[in-house]
Amino acid sequence: MTDLTELTIAEARDALKAKTFRASELTDAYLDAIEAANGALNAYVAVTADKAREMAAASDARLGQGEGGALEGIPLGVKDLFAVEGVRTQAASHILDGFKPRYESTVTANLWADGAVMLGKLNMDEFAMGSSNESSHDGPVVNPWRRTDSDVALVPGGSSGGSSAAVAARLCAGATATDTGGSIRQPAAFTGTVGIKPTYGRCSRWGIVAYASSLDQAGPIARDVRDAAILLTSMASSDPKDTTSVDRPVPDYEAAVGRSVKGLRIGIPREYRVEGMPAEIEALWQKGIATLREAGAEIVDVSLPHTKYALPAYYIVAPAEASSNLARYDGVRYGLRVPGKDIAEMYENTRAAGFGREVKRRIMIGTYVLSAGYYDAYYLQAQKVRTLIKRDFETVFADGVDALLTPTTPSAAFAIGDAKLAADPVAMYLQDVFTITVNLAGLPGIAVPAGLSGEGTPLGLQLIGRPFDEETLFATASVIEKSAGRFAPKRWW
Amino acid sequence: MSVDTATVRRVARLARIAVSEDEVATMQGELNAILGFVEQLGEVDVSGVEPMTSVTPMVMKKREDAVTDGHKAEDIVANAPATQEHFFMVPKVVE
Amino acid sequence: MPLVDTRTPDPKKLIPGATGDWEIVIGMEVHAQVLSESKLFSGASTQFGGEPNDNVSLVDAAMPGMLPVINVECVRQAVRTGLGLKAQINNRSVFDRKNYFYPDLPQGYQISQFQQPIVGEGTVIVSVGPDSKGQFEEVEVGVERLHLEQDAGKSLHDQHATMSFVDLNRSGVALMEIVSKPDMRSADEARAYLTKLRTILRYLGTCDGNMDEGSMRADVNVSVRRPGGEFGTRCEIKNVNSIRFVGQAIESEARRQIAIIEDGGTIDQETRLFDPAKGETRAMRSKEDAHDYRYFPDPDLLPLEFDDAFVAALREELPELPDDKRQRLMSEAGLSAYDASILVSEKSIADFFEQVAKGRDAKQAANWVINDLLGALNKSGKSIEETPVSADQLGAVLDLIREGTISGKIAKDLFEIVWNEGGDPRELVESRGLKQVTDTGAIEKAVDEVIAANPDKVAQAIAKPTLAGWFVGQVMRATGGKANPQAVNDLVKAKLGLE
Numbered sequence A: 001m002t003d004l005t006e007l008t009i010a011e012a013r014d015a016l017k018a019k020t021f022r023a024s025e026l027t028d029a030y031l032d033a034i035e036a037a038n039g040a041l042n043a044y045v046a047v048t049a050d051k052a053r054e055m056a057a058a059s060d061a062r063l064g065q066g067e068g069g070a071l072e073g074i075p076l077g078v079k080d081l082f083a084v085e086g087v088r089t090q091a092a093s094h095i096l097d098g099f100k101p102r103y104e105s106t107v108t109a110n111l112w113a114d115g116a117v118m119l120g121k122l123n124m125d126e127f128a129m130g131s132s133n134e135s136s137h138d139g140p141v142v143n144p145w146r147r148t149d150s151d152v153a154l155v156p157g158g159s160s161g162g163s164s165a166a167v168a169a170r171l172c173a174g175a176t177a178t179d180t181g182g183s184i185r186q187p188a189a190f191t192g193t194v195g196i197k198p199t200y201g202r203c204s205r206w207g208i209v210a211y212a213s214s215l216d217q218a219g220p221i222a223r224d225v226r227d228a229a230i231l232l233t234s235m236a237s238s239d240p241k242d243t244t245s246v247d248r249p250v251p252d253y254e255a256a257v258g259r260s261v262k263g264l265r266i267g268i269p270r271e272y273r274v275e276g277m278p279a280e281i282e283a284l285w286q287k288g289i290a291t292l293r294e295a296g297a298e299i300v301d302v303s304l305p306h307t308k309y310a311l312p313a314y315y316i317v318a319p320a321e322a323s324s325n326l327a328r329y330d331g332v333r334y335g336l337r338v339p340g341k342d343i344a345e346m347y348e349n350t351r352a353a354g355f356g357r358e359v360k361r362r363i364m365i366g367t368y369v370l371s372a373g374y375y376d377a378y379y380l381q382a383q384k385v386r387t388l389i390k391r392d393f394e395t396v397f398a399d400g401v402d403a404l405l406t407p408t409t410p411s412a413a414f415a416i417g418d419a420k421l422a423a424d425p426v427a428m429y430l431q432d433v434f435t436i437t438v439n440l441a442g443l444p445g446i447a448v449p450a451g452l453s454g455e456g457t458p459l460g461l462q463l464i465g466r467p468f469d470e471e472t473l474f475a476t477a478s479v480i481e482k483s484a485g486r487f488a489p490k491r492w493w
Numbered sequence B: 001m002s003v004d005t006a007t008v009r010r011v012a013r014l015a016r017i018a019v020s021e022d023e024v025a026t027m028q029g030e031l032n033a034i035l036g037f038v039e040q041l042g043e044v045d046v047s048g049v050e051p052m053t054s055v056t057p058m059v060m061k062k063r064e065d066a067v068t069d070g071h072k073a074e075d076i077v078a079n080a081p082a083t084q085e086h087f088f089m090v091p092k093v094v095e
Numbered sequence C: 001m002p003l004v005d006t007r008t009p010d011p012k013k014l015i016p017g018a019t020g021d022w023e024i025v026i027g028m029e030v031h032a033q034v035l036s037e038s039k040l041f042s043g044a045s046t047q048f049g050g051e052p053n054d055n056v057s058l059v060d061a062a063m064p065g066m067l068p069v070i071n072v073e074c075v076r077q078a079v080r081t082g083l084g085l086k087a088q089i090n091n092r093s094v095f096d097r098k099n100y101f102y103p104d105l106p107q108g109y110q111i112s113q114f115q116q117p118i119v120g121e122g123t124v125i126v127s128v129g130p131d132s133k134g135q136f137e138e139v140e141v142g143v144e145r146l147h148l149e150q151d152a153g154k155s156l157h158d159q160h161a162t163m164s165f166v167d168l169n170r171s172g173v174a175l176m177e178i179v180s181k182p183d184m185r186s187a188d189e190a191r192a193y194l195t196k197l198r199t200i201l202r203y204l205g206t207c208d209g210n211m212d213e214g215s216m217r218a219d220v221n222v223s224v225r226r227p228g229g230e231f232g233t234r235c236e237i238k239n240v241n242s243i244r245f246v247g248q249a250i251e252s253e254a255r256r257q258i259a260i261i262e263d264g265g266t267i268d269q270e271t272r273l274f275d276p277a278k279g280e281t282r283a284m285r286s287k288e289d290a291h292d293y294r295y296f297p298d299p300d301l302l303p304l305e306f307d308d309a310f311v312a313a314l315r316e317e318l319p320e321l322p323d324d325k326r327q328r329l330m331s332e333a334g335l336s337a338y339d340a341s342i343l344v345s346e347k348s349i350a351d352f353f354e355q356v357a358k359g360r361d362a363k364q365a366a367n368w369v370i371n372d373l374l375g376a377l378n379k380s381g382k383s384i385e386e387t388p389v390s391a392d393q394l395g396a397v398l399d400l401i402r403e404g405t406i407s408g409k410i411a412k413d414l415f416e417i418v419w420n421e422g423g424d425p426r427e428l429v430e431s432r433g434l435k436q437v438t439d440t441g442a443i444e445k446a447v448d449e450v451i452a453a454n455p456d457k458v459a460q461a462i463a464k465p466t467l468a469g470w471f472v473g474q475v476m477r478a479t480g481g482k483a484n485p486q487a488v489n490d491l492v493k494a495k496l497g498l499e
Ligand SMILES: [Mg+2]
Pocket: C029, C177
């Protein structure tokens, strides 16, 4: 038999229905793959083998009766940001040491209700703050991709680096991820996988450790566009427990995959042609434009004039919200406690020891911009600029543009421990220059692999859609996918 | 605007994060780099622009008034570093 | 916000100091617990006094990833209260996070309303008095705003030598913070304001006003100044939990501030606590560093919006409020201002009165409720809720008087019997033989007997007709008070030939 881990979700689903193999065999194949690879990749921070086998057995029982949900028996990895009942949920932070929630996030509950199998918790940047997965308390994740003729360890992107690496290395059939400024799309681009951040409000945030509430959205990372569509259909819901989740039915996203893009108007935002962008990124973008044009889409130049202010606005809004969201980690009710001579010192010691450098940096920035006398100049100004950024998109969509095509990242995966990026936080933040506007405007964005860099590592294109029009993104992305082909790393681990 | 070390210490205190002397210096540099970067927002003309309150326009969902939760003290304190009789315990607080 | 002085200094209210008179300026922030089954943002119960952390949901304990969902009844309660305070209702308000660290504040922030509260400016008419002449003074106290916010949990400090215990049962319970303007000028006014506010909330059913259980707590801002002068530096006395203590705290705090200033010192703006045992305020020991709450709109919650119809529906079903009721009792029932004030002072008293007065003479009902019932309750230290004489029982007593079945004097005795022993007044009149004698034959017989036994008095009475009253008294005594006084009067006059 072929390696079961090579099958996409769609393929495995059909084979399980046809009883070609059992869910337990599929799960075992993944558990074996994790066992073999995780030492080298560090994608999983916890493997829940017993739970996986139990869930797979239950799936087999249901499949045996001709029953089962849309994801029956499909083994998935879960980003450590999602609460899974009884399983470590630490947001890859020291401060949540040993935390095992007595509750289940809505998104994962939706997946299990559809029959998916939980393989374990995936590594990530601490509290989802980062673009390289180097800020994890559990150590960096290694990208399964390597440059041609090089064994330099590359980052898998962040913050959902464990998710992207695990999907690319076939350590799960698909994974949950979250995206606050690009944390699904950038790692997808770095690993040759597909990642979609749906419209804000499409997936419930209930049970997901919060980073920046007004920007956080869950979404899947998968091997191809169809799998991403299948996963999102299951993850999305309207949830009475999340006031910001929308009350609208979830479409069958898979049905949109393969839909024609003929007559669609695809906008090319001129402000995304940033200074110093590598020529190969520009070339990839042009190739994507050509592909869509050939498929019958109309390509139009558009302008999003406030694009350059997205990063600075983000680095005020996100840290401000984070500084407040992370105040609950105080050593009182869960996680780490480092004693002090009084309660204030206990707080200070706990938070000094429990949070990593990047997290502290963002809490400090957030605290500063909200503090007395600075609120108007920073936070209020940023939220106004955010209105303008959203308005830019609204204007373009009102002009009849259906989706926008941009690069996903300004570069391919870089090396772990890149000295220049480590020394300059702003340089690292620039990783999210193309993705961050989408979060600020609450729009859906999908990253789809579109080619390889000169060094043989994946590069991606991003499609940005109208609110709640994820279907157009799946349709358009699948056109690019069909033209560019699928990408898998050479196994070296 | 650039922050001095006293401001770094004040902000760290507000955020309840203990910082060493070395960290203060490093943080000062990093904060100033980031603040320098975000400074450019000041050049945007935002006159008449409402600050964003909700990115997806919708009416806030509300609950009806019913007791649907609670009675799980065991779950509430299950992860606590120090508890007794379902209370959380913290170093003594003086009011 | 800029402070506006709405009052002219009143010499009666000034405090004499060593260097001249001082005026106290008082503003209050009252935290009133919203009457609701469940909490503001979670489905846990608001019940008082549960087992530790029992009325706590994952949201209230700020578990990672938990989100608030607003309880619409708490919104209605806030709007009702705003209407009761004749205040501006804001159809759009915003929940903000007030960030600070404290062990009983699990989120590390309190969800409150800062820049855009649900209720804006309103007024409370406060009746201060009565003074020695029985006069009330009406004072208008401005309400700055009312906003919704979460209560914190509770820390217990005396359970352990080195540790405090934290119970989150109250964490997340809805509070209305009602902020007054600095419009009060004496401890009496402050007490009257708090009393009136509590009355209004109880009429509305939006807060039970139970200060013992902490359902209502007052933060009192006190400053002193030369009469009519610039506002002085204020101190905030936190969490005063009885109306009496509010008065004591203000008086002692004002004296403290005056003493400092007269000694050439200055007042530090600070937060203080009132110690009821010592009758003094003291600075809080946990001097938090400069408050910097870093308010910003809570990104987990959308703005709170409702339309005019939502407000109109609540206005429609609003109960009659004490000021309106008082006015009505005066104009419709013809009660005096004094009587009406007493009757509306508590909703339960007003309800009791209205039940007694229904279909009966309102003035008579008022007299009985105020003098007899409230008098008896007062003497026995009982509240109206604990009254042994129900409104129906008192009403029956009044009916018996009106029907002429008993006299006013017997009615007092009957009231006492019902108070002590209970029972149906009508049956008691029968079984105890309290019925008024209206049988003229029997009365005539008694009159004849008295006349026959007192020939000298008869002669005197014929000379001086006012002495007929003596005969009436004798007859009443002879009949054990049960004779109809009017009938006795008529017969005596007729027999003596006085008409
Ligand atoms: Mg206050």
